[in-house]
Amino acid sequence: xxxxxxxxxxxxxxxxxxxxxxxxxxxxxxxxxxxxxxxxxxxxxxxxxxxxxxxxxxxxxxxxxxxxxxxxxxxxxxxxxxxxxxxxxxxxxxxxxxxxxxxxxxxxxxxxxxxxxxxxxxxxxxxxxxxxxxxxxxxxxxxxxxxxxxxxxxxxxxxxxxxxxxxxxxxxxxxxxxxxxxxxxxxxxxxxxxxxxxxxxxxxxxxxxxxxxxxxxxxxxxxxxxxxxxxxxxxxxxxxxxxx
Amino acid sequence: xxxxxxxxxxxxxxxxxxxxxxxxxxxxxxxxxxxxxxxxxxxxxxxxxxxxxxxxxxxxxxxxxxxxxxxxxxxxxxxxxxxxxxxxxxxxxxxxxxxxxxxxxxxxxxxxxxxxxxxxxxxxxxxxxxxxxxxxxxxxxxxxxxxxxxxxxxxxxxxxxxxxxxxxxxxxxxxxxxxxxxxxxxxxxxxxxxxxxxxxxxxxxxxxxxxxxxxxxxxxxxxxxxxxxxxxxxxxxxxxxxxxxxxxxxxxxxxxxxxxxxxxxxxxxxxxxxxxxxxxxxxxxxxxxxxxxxxxxxxxxxxxxxx
Numbered sequence: 001x002x003x004x005x006x007x008x009x010x011x012x013x014x015x016x017x018x019x020x021x022x023x024x025x026x027x028x029x030x031x032x033x034x035x036x037x038x039x040x041x042x043x044x045x046x047x048x049x050x051x052x053x054x055x056x057x058x059x060x061x062x063x064x065x066x067x068x069x070x071x072x073x074x075x076x077x078x079x080x081x082x083x084x085x086x087x088x089x090x091x092x093x094x095x096x097x098x099x100x101x102x103x104x105x106x107x108x109x110x111x112x113x114x115x116x117x118x119x120x121x122x123x124x125x126x127x128x129x130x131x132x133x134x135x136x137x138x139x140x141x142x143x144x145x146x147x148x149x150x151x152x153x154x155x156x157x158x159x160x161x162x163x164x165x166x167x168x169x170x171x172x173x174x175x176x177x178x179x180x181x182x183x184x185x186x187x188x189x190x191x192x193x194x195x196x197x198x199x200x201x202x203x204x205x206x207x208x209x210x211x212x213x214x215x216x217x218x219x220x221x222x223x224x225x226x227x228x229x230x231x232x233x234x235x236x237x238x239x240x241x242x243x244x
Numbered sequence: 245x246x247x248x249x250x251x252x253x254x255x256x257x258x259x260x261x262x263x264x265x266x267x268x269x270x271x272x273x274x275x276x277x278x279x280x281x282x283x284x285x286x287x288x289x290x291x292x293x294x295x296x297x298x299x300x301x302x303x304x305x306x307x308x309x310x311x312x313x314x315x316x317x318x319x320x321x322x323x324x325x326x327x328x329x330x331x332x333x334x335x336x337x338x339x340x341x342x343x344x345x346x347x348x349x350x351x352x353x354x355x356x357x358x359x360x361x362x363x364x365x366x367x368x369x370x371x372x373x374x375x376x377x378x379x380x381x382x383x384x385x386x387x388x389x390x391x392x393x394x395x396x397x398x399x400x401x402x403x404x405x406x407x408x409x410x411x412x413x414x415x416x417x418x419x420x421x422x423x424x425x426x427x428x429x430x431x432x433x434x435x436x437x438x439x440x441x442x443x444x445x446x447x448x449x450x451x452x453x454x455x456x457x458x459x460x461x462x463x464x465x466x467x468x469x470x471x472x473x474x475x476x477x478x479x480x481x482x483x484x485x486x487x488x489x490x491x492x493x494x495x496x497x498x499x500x501x502x503x504x505x506x507x508x509x510x511x512x513x514x515x516x517x518x519x520x521x522x523x524x525x526x527x528x529x530x531x532x533x534x535x536x537x538x539x540x541x542x543x544x545x546x547x548x549x550x551x
Contacts (some may be wrong), residue, residue: 001344003345006341006344006345007345010330010333010341013333013337014330014332014333017332017333017373018332079328079329079330079331080324080325080326080328081328081329081330083289083294083324083328084322084324084328084329084389086293086294087292087293087294087317087320087322087324088317088342088345088346089313089314089317089318089345089346089347090314090345091313091314242294242295
């Protein structure tokens with residue numbers, strides 16, 4: 001077993017050692033359903049797809065994923081166990097990756113547990129299950145990107161609340177990057193290439209493309225690169241801030 | 245062998261460790277002492293590969309902790325200050341996790357865990373979560389973790405801090421009983437621990453090495469080295485004792501009627517004192533020769549205070 005797997009398993013087990021895992025999953029399912037049915041009018045649309053379910057995922061993740069990610073490193077730092085972990089014969093990137101994978105698998109589990117919604121639309125109609133599968137994949141990748149950001153913010157501080165708030169702020173920027181809300185701010189003074197660059201960072205744009213069934217390799221790659229980039233930043237931050 | 249060469253660590257201009265060098269051979273037990281903030285913990289964090297030195301190097305049996313960290317870290321068992329652990333795990337889960345990371349096969353793993361559990365009397369707490377354990381048990385779980393792979397180098401940052409006298413005794417017995425082939429570094433500010441366990445003492449203050457000696461050599465620096473303490477109800481004894489040849493000063497403890505005769509450096513005072521006791525017929529209830537007080541030497545070294 002590789003060090004990454006061992007760290008991941010330990011981390012996953014610790015989610016379930018406390019009520020955290022169960023609370024997270026229950027809230028995730030409740031909020032996801034409320035968004036889909038009450039706000040998104042999944043029934044009333046009369047369409048056999050899950051577009052209105054997935055549309056709310058960026059907003060759902062915005063608050064729930066930071067709660068999952070905030071303890072990743074902040075807690076290690078607070079209790080001092082980071083010193084134990086990093087003096088064991090493992091590499092820093094294995095520790096970073098192991099912890100991230102645990103949180104990512106866990107968010108994947110929460111996502112999988114929304115399957116009754118998928119069964120419902122299949123019972124009521126004849127949806128394009130290929131699109132739904134792609135949307136699930138896209139949603140999971142987006143959760144990964146949120147988590148990687150959260151992992152980096154958690155590495156910056158030993159205070160989980162600070163990690164939580166910083167993650168929300170940064171994730172919010174990524175979510176709204178493609179929306180008029182943020183673009184209006186840049187319009188007028190920023191050049192068009194900069195404007196395009198900001199807009200291209202939008203989680204919303206990339207995720208919506210995937211969930212509409214336009215499975216473009218570049219959209220998937222975007223989230224993968226986000227994960228790799230922010231995890232690399234996590235490792236750098238940990239290395240720099242170890243002494244504190 | 246551990247070789248620490250001109251190790252320096254500075255944080256934003258503050259020098260925590262300043263050109264520290266020493267070598268340790270197998271079988272040596274080093275007591276690392278110094279006031280709080282002297283740089284003991286920082287040095288240990290660098291030796292174990294947690295922090296990078298600003299300058300200098302550390303090699304553990306020829307493995308450079310910074311160039312070949314994994315090979316070096318495999319040789320080390322480390323108990324960080326405060327014995328941090330994953331509080332939400334049970335002691336058994338925690339030890340299994342450490343054994344897995346240390347690369348034990350399933351068979352070896354249970355043997356290794358059984359060995360440290362027996363050595364540290366952890367049977368009763370194996371199923372309990374670490375955060376619910378008492379300080380003493382938590383410390384012992386931390387020690388078990390450090391010993392699980394029977395390391396050649398053991399680095400313990402204040403292993404008995406916060407333990408009650410019985411627990412301290414137990415931990416000391418354990419350290420004393422470890423293989424004579426190991427290199428052990430213990431940081432502490434309990435000086436009796438140094439006398440009890442260590443074959444060598446390094447005193448540091450402000451990140452700098454002040455003394456590298458055996459505990460006995462260090463005690464010899466004390467003004468109480470070879471001092472003689474006398475307990476007696478004889479009246480006005482202090483004055484008479486002060487007149488003895490070789491006596492530099494006498495400290496009187498009025499409450500217990502105890503007199504400590506401090507010798508002029510290098511002088512023996514016991515023979516003259518014995519003669520005098522015999523000739524004067526003083527009633528002496530107790531008499532003994534002091535070895536020297538490490539506390540005293542420690543103060544002298546780290547504050548420059550005359551002792």
